[in-house]
Amino acid sequence: MEFQVDVASRVPIYRQLRSQIRQAVARARLQPGEQLPSVRELSSRLVVNPNTIARVYTELEREGVLNTRPGLGVFVAELKNDTTKKSRQQRFQQLLDEFLTEAVHLGLSDDDVLESVAKGVKKFAWQTQ
Amino acid sequence: MEFQVDVASRVPIYRQLRSQIRQAVARARLQPGEQLPSVRELSSRLVVNPNTIARVYTELEREGVLNTRPGLGVFVAELKNDTTKKSRQQRFQQLLDEFLTEAVHLGLSDDDVLESVAKGVKKFAWQTQ
Amino acid sequence: MEFQVDVASRVPIYRQLRSQIRQAVARARLQPGEQLPSVRELSSRLVVNPNTIARVYTELEREGVLNTRPGLGVFVAELKNDTTKKSRQQRFQQLLDEFLTEAVHLGLSDDDVLESVAKGVKKFAWQTQ
Amino acid sequence: MEFQVDVASRVPIYRQLRSQIRQAVARARLQPGEQLPSVRELSSRLVVNPNTIARVYTELEREGVLNTRPGLGVFVAELKNDTTKKSRQQRFQQLLDEFLTEAVHLGLSDDDVLESVAKGVKKFAWQTQ
DNA sequence: GTGGTCTAGACCACC
């Protein structure tokens, strides 16, 4: 996996990395069980403070995206959902509203959005239910 | 318009309010030309410092969502886009990727997403092009 | 970099500082990537409230002139233009009209203006296109 | 003379009008001795508070651009410069620096600027010295 | 009445 940090961005480095990993998992570029680079390696590769990398891994573990096996390394977890269906639906509705709000402000049409979503959806790895 | 702030949230108050107003405009609940509550009124209604409200209005003005006329009040602006098409498309692609990433992590299926977007799209006020 | 504020001026402090930084960048006295003084340092050096300095940096970031990296500091950004060519031309025409209007009222001749512009232009760092 | 106020603009109405009149004089669309509309007439034509119009005329009189002849009306003054040459040069240098700074940030080239100035200069009414 | 600016000082997030 290639990771990139944009130091010029307003988004904190740890957030950039966190979302890149989340997105790689969602796109199945990182498969469950796959090992991630060590804190030390990624830190030197990206020229980023090791504490920052450690923070990313810790947060993603808390979110259930990664598993740390002490002495072995950090691995992609199986996708799972421990929160209730209701709270997940609420969260999704909120994300959808924010997404559509920005689309309107960017001057897109509803057809643009529907088309882009239909196209984008194919590149992600949806759970078989 | 009803506005709400959750002081317990980790999201800064000014951002909560900003999104609410952006969303109200995108949904046409706030119409171009319509006046918003004064800084002082909203500040006392929400029990939030006037500076914080003023900041929200200032930022939204800079984003082209509101117009403020000192001495008169704050009003909803006409929608317009000064940024280049290319940078808007880039921004939209980024938003779409983040949106779909979270949808995967929330355990939704592609059909869920397509359906929800198709439904959600109808409640927003798309620019006629 | 030397910065100066005139508290007696009717021009708000944050605007004085903002123009000075914009001009330093345009004259290449501040180079892309170069670090600016910290909010606290500049605030104590100029005897101005830290919030006021922070505001200057925040606005210039939004204008694309600076990049701030929380925890690291504030840096000069690469020059870039996100706005459409049309809106930039309109803006320039407006600036030109205002500039020439004032020149007439100051009693200059057209030759004075052309000569001064030709001379002044050399001291600025124009983008190579 | 046609005057226009843009209520959506961030620029205060009295400043918009003031610069329009200054520009009209500089372009010789308003000639010395020519009468301006009365406060009352302009106020009702532009749907602007009479106090605001009165303020514009008062300021322009103080700047030497207009003359009020009580009972008769407001007239365009002869162009004159009471400030010292040195202070006028300083002021012009400052305007020029600001103008060129913005031109750089708008992404223009030095040739663009020189060409536009050469073209723009022809439309203004320079004093014969 | 409206919003805009500035100060003082607190607390948090990031690296």
Add this chain to the structure above:
DNA sequence: GTGGTCTAGACCACT
């Protein structure tokens, strides 16, 4: 250490 957010309260500019 860095910047970001928020409060409290003062004073000014605009209509």
